[in-house]
Every structure is written in C-alpha cells, then in structure tokens.
Amino acid sequence: xxxxxxxxxxxxxxxxxxxxxxxxxxxxxxxxxxxxxxxxxxxxxxxxxxxxxxxxxxxxxxxxxxxxxxxxxxxxxxxxxxxxxxxxxxxxxxxxxxxxxxxxxxxxxxxxxxxxxxxxxxxxxxxxxxxxxxxxxxxxxxxxxxxxxxxxxxxxxxxxxxxxxxxxxxxxxxxxxxxxxxxxxxxxxxxxxxxxxxxxxxxxxxxxxxxxxxxxxxxxxxxxxxxxxxxxxxxxxxxxxxxxxxxxxxxxxxxxxxxxxxxxxxxxxxxxxxxxxxxxxxxxxxxxxxxxxxxxxxxxxxxxxxxxxxxxxxxxxxxxxxxxxxxxxxxxxxxxxxxxxxxxxxxxxxxxxxxxxxxxxxxxxxxxxxxxxxxxxxxxxxxxxxxxxxxxxxxxxxxxxxxxxxxxxxxxxxxxxxxxxxxxxxxxxxxxxxxxxxxxxxxxxxxxxxxxxxxxxxxxxxxxxxxxxxxxxxxxxxxxxxxxxxxxxxxxxxxxxxxxxxxxxxxxxxxxxxxxxxx
Numbered sequence: 289x290x291x292x293x294x295x296x297x298x299x300x301x302x303x304x305x306x307x308x309x310x311x312x313x314x315x316x317x318x319x320x321x322x323x324x325x326x327x328x329x330x331x332x333x334x335x336x337x338x339x340x341x342x343x344x345x346x347x348x349x350x351x352x353x354x355x356x357x358x359x360x361x362x363x364x365x366x367x368x369x370x371x372x373x374x375x376x377x378x379x380x381x382x383x384x385x386x387x388x389x390x391x392x393x394x395x396x397x398x399x400x401x402x403x404x405x406x407x408x409x410x411x412x413x414x415x416x417x418x419x420x421x422x423x424x425x426x427x428x429x430x431x432x433x434x435x436x437x438x439x440x441x442x443x444x445x446x447x448x449x450x451x452x453x454x455x456x457x458x459x460x461x462x463x464x465x466x467x468x469x470x471x472x473x474x475x476x477x478x479x480x481x482x483x484x485x486x487x488x489x490x491x492x493x494x495x496x497x498x499x500x501x502x503x504x505x506x507x508x509x510x511x512x513x514x515x516x517x518x519x520x521x522x523x524x525x526x527x528x529x530x531x532x533x534x535x536x537x538x539x540x541x542x543x544x545x546x547x548x549x550x551x552x553x554x555x556x557x558x559x560x561x562x563x564x565x566x567x568x569x570x571x572x573x574x575x576x577x578x579x580x581x582x583x584x585x586x587x588x589x590x591x592x593x594x595x596x597x598x599x600x601x602x603x604x605x606x607x608x609x610x611x612x613x614x615x616x617x618x619x620x621x622x623x624x625x626x627x628x629x630x631x632x633x634x635x636x637x638x639x640x641x642x643x644x645x646x647x648x649x650x651x652x653x654x655x656x657x658x659x660x661x662x663x664x665x666x667x668x669x670x671x672x673x674x675x676x677x678x679x680x681x682x683x684x685x686x687x688x689x690x691x692x693x694x695x696x697x698x699x700x701x702x703x704x705x706x707x708x709x710x711x712x713x714x715x716x717x718x719x720x721x722x723x724x725x726x727x728x729x730x731x732x733x734x735x736x737x738x739x740x741x742x743x744x745x746x747x748x749x750x751x752x753x754x755x756x757x758x759x760x761x762x763x764x765x766x767x768x769x770x771x772x773x774x775x776x777x778x779x780x781x782x783x784x785x786x787x788x789x790x791x792x793x794x795x796x797x798x799x800x801x802x803x804x805x806x807x
Contacts, residue, residue: 313459313704314712315659315679316437317371317738317768320798324753324766325718326736328694330683331646331655335802336364336444339453339582342644342657342683343595346449347584364444364453364802371768371796373435375710375743378462381425382569388419400563403475406482407489410530416562417531420550423567424542426464433569435710436460449595451582460573461704465609467566472546474554476561480519480527487526497526503539504528507547514552524551568611574666574674575604580642590648597642603666605674606633638664640676653685677702692720701742711742718751730757734766747771749794760803768796 317327319337329341338345349360392399392415399416402408408416437459444453474480474488481487485494499505511524531538531547538544553559584595640662646655659679666674679702685694694717701713718736725731732755740746753766773792 313676313679314373314435314437314702314710315681315698315714316439316457317796317798318369318439318455318457320367320369320753320764320766320800321720321732321734321755323369323751323768323796323798324734324736324755324764325692325694325716325720326738326749326751326768327714327716328683328685328696328718328736328738330644330657330681330696331653331685332683332687332692332694333644333646333655335362335804336446336451336453338446338584338595338644339444339451339580339597339642340455340659342646342655343451343582343597343642344584344593344644344646344655346446346451346582346595347586347593348590348646348648359448360446360804361448362444362446362802362804364441364800366440366442367444367798367800368440369796369798370436370438371794372437373710373794375433375435375746375793378433378464381422381464385419385422388415388422391415396563400475400561403488403562404477405489406475406477406479406486410490413488413490413527413530414534417527417534417536417547420546421531421534421536421540421543423466423565424540424546426466426567433464433710434460434462435704446582449584451580453580453582455576455578455580457576457578458573459576459704460571461710463570463572465566465568465570466546472550472553472565473557473559473561474550476557478518478555478557480515480523480551480554484520484522487523487530490526490530492522492526492529494522494526497522497529499525499528499538500532501538504532507538507544510544510548511551514548515555518555519551527551566611568609571606571608571610572668572671572674573606574676575606576676577602577604584644592647593645595644595646599640599642601638601640601664603636603638603664603674603676604633605636605666605668607668607670634667634669636666638666640664648687651686651688653687655683655685657681657683690722690725694718694720712740713742714738715741728759731755732757738768746793749796750774753798757804762800762802762804764798764800764802766798768794770794 317323318340322329322337333341333345334349389395399412402412439455439457441455445451485491499508508525508528511527512519512521515524528538536543578599578601580597580599582595582597584593586593640660642659643661644657660676661678663678664676668674680699681696682699683694683696685692696716698713701711704710716738718734720732720734722730722732734753736751737748739748747770749768749770751766751768755762755764770793
C-alpha cells in the first residue's frame, strides 16, 4: 500500500474512533434492499444506496479487466420508504385518554362544572380517578412516545467510483409531558363535599366505602393529612375506595403523586382546575434534505476500499404542543397542525461528511461507516435547537454470489434529539437469495430481522423483500413489521377502528425503481 493511502486510511480510522462516544438519531433503514435484509448493509452496500450505507461500496462492483474495462452506471429513478415506532404503549395510552375524556357528559368542561357544583355522579368520580391514572402513565415511562421516519429520493446517479445522490428524511417525535402540580384542583370551593358523608356530591357509607388494600389505606391517610380541615378521613377513604372500584392501581407511585397533588391544591386553592391542566404531548420534527457528492477508491485492489460523501443539508424544523384536554377533538387538532406548518417551521443550511471503509477477504466482507461526522444543528421556533450527531455502524457478511448473509450493529447507542425519550442501538441480520438469474432477468428474495438493544421491551422486527430485474430495469419492494403485529394479525395504526393494544410497535415499507447499465 502506498504511503498516501496508508495515511488516508489511518486518518479515517482515527476520525471513526472519535465518533464512537457520540449519539445521533436512530439509524434509519434506507433503501429497499436494506429493509428486505433487516437493515444489514454496511458490508455489502452497492449501487446508489452506498451513499447512505457505506460510500466505499462505490469502489467495488464489476469493472471488467485492464484490457476490457467496464464503467458501471446506475440511475435510481425513485425511492420512497417509511417507518413508525411506538414505544411504551403510547398509542394505547392516547386511546385510553381519548376514550376516558369522551365518556364524561360534556367532556372535561362538563365534569368541571359538576365538580364546582358538588353534583357529580358515582360514574363521574370513578372515571375521574381513571383519568388521573392515565395522566400518570405519561410520567412514569422513560421511553413512552412515538417516532416516525420518512425518506425519499429521486434520480440518484452512480458513474463508476463517483455518485451524485439526494435524500429527504423526516424525523417526527411525540413526547408526552405531564402536569402534576399546576392546574389540577378538583374545584374552586376548597370543598370535597357538602357533608361529611359525600364526596363531590356522591353519598357514601363510611362503614363500607373503605380502601381494600394496604396501599390504599396508606394513601387515604396521606390524603387526609394533605386535605387538612377541608377533607375528612372518611372522605379520603371514600375517594381511594372509588379509585379501587374503577380498577385503578392505587399503589402506583405516579397515580399517588397526581392524586395527592390534586387534593393538596384543592384544599389550598392555589392552582387552576382540572379542565385547565397542561398535560399533553409535544410534537417535534425535522426535515433533512441533503445533496451528496460521493467518491470511493480502492487502497488494495479488489480487497480494501474507502469512500466518502460531501453533503449540503437543509433542515426544516417544526414544533407544536397538544393539550390532553383537547383529546376529544383530535381530528380537528391534526388539521390545525397541518394548517399551521408555515408559521411553526424554521429553515437552516448545514454541511457534513460521511466516511466508509469496506474490505473483501474472499467470501467474507466487512464494513465500517460513520455518518454525519461533522455535527449539525437546526434552529427551532420553540425550545432548544435540534442537533444531528455522528453515527457509527459496522457490518460483516458472507457472500457466495447466489446467497448473501449479512450482520450489522450500531457501534454506539443513539439518542434521538427529536424524541428525547427514545434510545436505539440496532442489531440487524439478513439474507438475500437469488434463485433465478437468466442474464436479462433475475429474481432476488430477501428476509431479515432487527432489534433495538437499547429498549429491551421492544420486540424483534421481521422483514421481507424482493427484487425483480428485467434487462436494465429493477423494481424492488420490502416491508417490516414487529413480532406483536405478526401474532395479532394487525398491520396498521388505525387506532379508531381497532383495539389500541393490537396496533404494531414498528411498521415500515420501502419501494424503489432503478436503471443499471455499463459502458
């Protein structure tokens, strides 16, 4: 290896070393072949997708011989893909919240009017305890929320070791935010009942309306203390009793915290009422439109190659907060978000680089890729700016021409700046089989699996894909779905017409069409 090549290779490895401690966004599965193989591509990247997975891949491929060299050309006409990840039963909790708010006669406003008049029903108080329990769920799960990734590209071109590609990627995150302390009084009267044997207008028998669990009994004692003269022990016990009857786990620390806060605030009359509570979800997103110029070279002929991308990136950010109290108007809220995009978004231009190394050792291939090695930052209208940090990923593969088996892993955990409660470190495995290759026509079948090692509660995600080539044209498709969806048979996020618990945690697809030829 020539000295210049040794220096270049060493500098790349040093740069990788310094990126390992950093955390970027989740390494999205870009490309139809990649999704079909579970996202295992770093060691086997080829064609225009190499710009994303490993730019060193541009240096390999059929180059012919010295006497008869071949210049490979690929034009990817179009690629689209999407993936949604929902963690911590987030959609289930959103659905439960919407159902609970809808069940109040007149919604939260109607409930608040009855609380102020000390004239609620037993159904009201049971549902109200359930509402507090659901609100508490949003504060106790370190990984509750949703992350959506969309990507698209068109007219990507590779000519030999050079490539000019583009990519539009959208990261959208939903973060739950719970308001434990402000705006959670039951009413403005500093009263919990008109008499010692009613709670907000619901009469109870002190001899029977008692907590049935030790945790409930202890909670009632605490509420009695917090309520002071405004709340009797009988009323405190009745309040906990009704919560138990509603199926609430009164031993849950988050439920205890929000109920204790509501009782203390009502007795002291020092906050707003429940219908003004600030619990909700914060929607944050960024659209990254990048144009990449790529170049790769072989350091050791047919054995070792390096490659890189120089890329110009435009980032467009978006922020919006949705209050839980508006859950019953969700369709209206979504329309408002769409109409509000222009006012809420902000644009920023940035520059970064990607680097890759690939080695072919007989049937074994290995690869190492670093993306976004120059961190970028994008201005936002509200809150802190979004940062896209470097990522590092390694892969190994067994390539036997008609069958390829590949394995990838993120070298460091990634933490989403779009969804602050979401961590990821993906391990991916996949296989590609070519059962039919007739020259002008070929068929590729793919399957894979990947899992997020940083979130143990996430299930495995299974993938399938295909590629059909006819002369110069290649059409590819692939899909991914988690184990829970396969078991239940539900493959969409239709929370209105299906049980929330049956909705997949991860679901994705990719489609592409490309032209390939050589000179």
